[in-house]
Amino acid sequence: MKLTVVGSSPAWPNPGGAQSGYLVDSGGQRVLLDCGPGVLASLREREDWPRVDAIAITHFHLDHWGDLVPWVWGVSFGPGRDVPKAELWLPPGGRATLAQLGAQLGRPDMFEDAFTVREYARGQPFTAAGFEITPVKVLHYELDAYGFRVSANDSVLAYSGDSGPDEALAELARDADLFVCEATLERPNPEGGVRGHLSAEEAEAAFRASHAKRLLLTHRPTERPLDQRFEQAHDGQEVEL
Numbered sequence: 456m457k458l459t460v461v462g463s464s465p466a467w468p469n470p471g472g473a474q475s476g477y478l479v480d481s482g483g484q485r486v487l488l489d490c491g492p493g494v495l496a497s498l499r500e501r502e503d504w505p506r507v508d509a510i511a512i513t514h515f516h517l518d519h520w521g522d523l524v525p526w527v528w529g530v531s532f533g534p535g536r537d538v539p540k541a542e543l544w545l546p547p548g549g550r551a552t553l554a555q556l557g558a559q560l561g562r563p564d565m566f567e568d569a570f571t572v573r574e575y576a577r578g579q580p581f582t583a584a585g586f587e588i589t590p591v592k593v594l595h596y597e598l599d600a601y602g603f604r605v606s607a608n609d610s611v612l613a614y615s616g617d618s619g620p621d622e623a624l625a626e627l628a629r630d631a632d633l634f635v636c637e638a639t640l641e642r643p644n645p646e647g648g649v650r651g652h653l654s655a656e657e658a659e660a661a662f663r664a665s666h667a668k669r670l671l672l673t674h675r676p677t678e679r680p681l682d683q684r685f686e687q688a689h690d691g692q693e694v695e696l
């Protein structure tokens with residue numbers, strides 16, 4: 456299994472960066488985890504139009520799904536016409552959400568026409584692009600948000616999506632080969648209220664509890680440099696696991 460970090464920026468982009476997008480490749484099949492602004496342009500630097508078998512979205516904050524909109528236009532009118540349709544896996548209720556967004560941004564059916572759209576269910580593993588993916592509900596303000604546990608060929612990648620402190624993160628990443636975990640905050644809970652993000656130390660605590668083998672922190676503003684003991688994801692990074 457190979458991970459390519461396409462975009463690792465948080466809710467505002469780091470200089471020259473793309474927002475959330477993680478391409479996972481195994482045996483020639485590819486799934487893209489999240490598809491934030493900047494991800495499509497970055498993928499197009501590698502190939503005329505990205506050939507992915509599936510895209511899976513963790514939650515409906517724009518930095519995790521926004522590039523689905525230009526993806527639709529490329530599939531409808533551009534070079535994406537000649538590429539096999541990708542599956543698009545959404546959180547529960549996601550089809551209705553995209554129909555509403557489509558009505559505002561183009562037409563209600565635009566996403567259904569461009570992708571083979573499916574919804575996953577909380578905690579229920581699904582198969583996409585030959586990977587088994589388990590969506591684990593995580594704490595992200597009041598929003599319905601998920602992390603993904605992705606496995607193929609005895610390798611396991613865990614991706615937190617956006618999450619505050621949540622015991623579910625240790626389950627998500629249990630014994631995983633790699634835990635890609637968000638570390639948005641300088642310190643715990645400067646926002647107050649319901650938690651939505653982690654500090655690096657909180658991500659590390661979840662990693663320790665999970666017994667995963669390697670921690671890669673992401674979704675971090677440049678303005679918040681990390682202690683040197685942490686490994687931080689960067690756009691274009693490739694990790695074999």
Ligand SMILES: [Zn+2]
Nearest residue numbers: 465466518617
């Ligand atoms: Zn985010």
Ligand SMILES: [Zn+2]
Nearest residue numbers: 514516595617
């Ligand atoms: Zn979010």
